[in-house]
Amino acid sequence: MNVVVGLLLTLLRFTPESAAGETHCDGREDGGRCFVALGATVIIQLLSKVSEIPKYEWKNERVVILRGKGYNFSQNTLQNRSLFIPSIGTVRIKNLRRTDSGEYTLNIFDSNGRNMESRALQLIVQAPVSSVHLVTECLSRLEMKVSCLTEGGDSPQYIWTLDRDKLTDSELLSANNENNIIILRHSVSGSLACSVRNHISFGFKEQIISACKEFTAGETHCDATEDRAQCFGALGGTVIIRLMINASEIPKHEWKNKTSIILRGEGHNFFQSVLPNRSFFLSGNHMISLKNLSRSDSGEYTLEIFDSEGQETLQTLQLIVQAPVSSVQLVSECLSQLEMKVSCLCQRGDSPQYSWTLDGHTLTDSELLYQHNETNIIVLRKNISGRLVCSVSNQVSYASEEKTLFVCKDNSLLVHSLMFGATILSCGGIWLYFKLKESKYKDFVTYTRKENPDDFNVIEQSDLTKHKHK
Known part of the structure; x- marks a missing residue:
């Protein structure tokens, strides 16, 4: 009678959940595994014919949960969260916690108390995956890094597809x-999808991606879980920072810069005090995202972690915001000794780094005569030609430009030929000038003799007399 009253009280105390939040498991086979969602309900089939079993006991690694003889049973633990229905041999546990995970053993005894059979069941409680996000980032060589982030979920498995086909090596x-x-x-490029699942849940996110081109302000990622980490963000872009490994194990934490507290929380619970329109915190991944970065965001950030006794641990992060490089231009010039000077000009970008290739390989000493300290100006040796590429990058961006070079030609023979031709023309001009002068003089003498023969004789005689005196 007491057992029946206890069962009725248990039924009144236990509020059934909807079938949508229930998982059914069969514990009648030894070595079974059962996966259940955190906070959900599990219904385990323990026995088939309870009335035929003299004595049974079901326990986990710590305590005995229920013990009975036929339909008569008593419960030792989980009083407010469990219900055993002996008529059908099932136990129902609601509001599952992580501490419920573990191995459960059912021992069956005969009428003499000897252990006839033992069955083990592995119960695994998992947090379901939720809120899947895709974060893309163009890398220095124009590859695309894509991160699939979830706000929760234990032991997630990821599957990627592009245009609904599995990604290939190409x-x-x-x-x-x-x-x-x-x-x-x-x-x-195309429609990229990330599917996330574990044994009890499924999440999905799809996004159209375009091929990376010359840098536009995008996302950068950094890990601040180690002290004195350094992180770079693009001016006008977004930085995603991983602050902690497991926030649930941290009683209290604060993240701040030199002027104010940005984030304060206890475990996964947090609130923001500044940057409400430019930041969000992914508690499941322990990441904070800062968007629309400005130069004033550069500086040192500190994560203060407090244990249960109030002891403080500090982790610092140096955030550096850089303007991305853009608009690269190559300008070439042939020098006097037939070398070629090439300048790689970049309109903007903080701390740019330059690298050069010719026909796909790094320039060698046999090709390179001189290189500027900042490597944006090089001088190539005589007779060098091919496809020259200048790549410009900094910590947050990448751009490149290529140009087909042709060998500088020797124009000295042409110059000498032109000078010789000019000399011939000049001499010919002078000769023609005096020839015309002489012709005009002869014409003048002939005309004077005809018109004034006496005057001309007198002049000619006078010239002869002068010549003799000399």
Whole structure:
């Protein structure tokens, strides 16, 4: 009678949940596994014919949960969250917690108390995946890094597709061990989808991506879980910073710069005090995103972590905001000794770094005569030609320009020929000038003799007399 009253009280105390939040597991086979969502309900089939079993006991690694003889049973733990229905041999546990995970054992005894059979069941409680986000970032060589982020979910598995087909080696450059971060090759575009699942839930995000071109302000990622980390963000872009490894294990934390507290929280619970329109915190991934970066965002940030006794640990991060490089131009000039000077001009960009290739390989000493300290100006040796590429990058961006070079030609023979021709023309002009002068003089003498023969004789005689005296 007491057992029946206890069962009725248990039924009145237990509020059933909807079937949508329930998971059914079979614990009648030894070595079974059961996956259940955190906060949900599990219904486990323990026995088939309870009335035929003299004695049974169900326990986890810590305590005995229920013990009974036929339909008569008693419960030792989970009084407010469990219900055993002996007529059908099932136990129902609601509002599952992480501490409910573990191995459960059912021991069956005969009438003499000897253990006839033991069955083990592995119960695994997982947080479901939710709020899937895709974050893209163009890298220095115009590959695209894509991160698939979720706000929750234990042991997530990731599957990627492009235009609903599995990614191929011609599209995928690399992926991390967890497969939540991939790098796509240059010029890959289309409808990219990330599917995230674990044993009890599923999430999905799809996004149209375009091939990376010359840098536009986008996302950069950095890890601030180590002290004295350094992080770069693009001016006008977004930076995603991983602050902690596991916030749930941290009683209290604050993230701040030199002027104010940006984030304060306890475990996964947090509130923001500044940057409300430019930041958001992904609690499940322990990441904070800062968008529309300005130069004033550069500086030192500090994460203060407090343990349960109030002891403080500091982690510092140096954030550096840079203007991205853009608009690269190549200007070439032939020098006097037939070398070629090439300048790589970039309209903007903080701390640019330059690299050069010729027909796909790094310039060698046999090709390169001189290189400027900042490497934006080079001088190529005589007779060098081919496809020259100048790549300009800094910590947040990349741009390049290429130009086909032709060998500088020797124009000295042409110059000498032109000078010789000019000399011939000049001498010919002088000769023609005096020839015309002489012709005009002869015509003048002939005309004078005809018109004034006496005067001309007198003049001629006078000239002869002068000549004799000399």
